[in-house]
Amino acid sequence: MYTICVQAHYDSAHFLRNYHGKCERLHGHRYVVEAAVQVAELDESGIAFDFVDLKRELRALADRLDHELINELPPFTDWEPSAENQARYFFEELEARLPAPIAAGLAYTRVWETPTQWALYSREPVQLPLPAD
Numbered sequence: 001m002y003t004i005c006v007q008a009h010y011d012s013a014h015f016l017r018n019y020h021g022k023c024e025r026l027h028g029h030r031y032v033v034e035a036a037v038q039v040a041e042l043d044e045s046g047i048a049f050d051f052v053d054l055k056r057e058l059r060a061l062a063d064r065l066d067h068e069l070i071n072e073l074p075p076f077t078d079w080e081p082s083a084e085n086q087a088r089y090f091f092e093e094l095e096a097r098l099p100a101p102i103a104a105g106l107a108y109t110r111v112w113e114t115p116t117q118w119a120l121y122s123r124e125p126v127q128l129p130l131p132a133d
């Protein structure tokens with residue numbers, strides 16, 4: 001099994017509506033989002049999926065949130081804009097945008113809110129620690 005992984009970043013503001021603590025106040029993060037794809041077979045070029053194509057899709061999604069108040073953007077008008085829900089958002093949007101065999105291999109999306117805390121979304125529980133850790 002091969003795993004490939006790309007990252008993008010976005011600088012955005014958010015606040016948690018149903019939380020009591022400092023994250024209920026408007027504040028910003030330099031978010032990093034990572035997407036990992038796993039495939040069993042490489043193509044004739046010896047690659048799993050083109051990094052360029054995967055980065056383009058991830059960046060397009062990150063750009064939607066960049067320099068925005070995430071609370072004001074769907075689906076975060078309904079979902080709490082936590083790192084967990086942002087990871088789910090990237091996962092579901094990527095799943096819809098990637099070619100079918102690659103979408104099926106989407107292993108996880110992970111959102112770092114700070115360099116020392118992240119949230120990850122996947123269909124199934126992932127083995128920890130992750131290979132990149």
Ligand SMILES: [Zn+2]
Pocket residue numbers: 014023027028029113
């Ligand atoms: Zn925050």
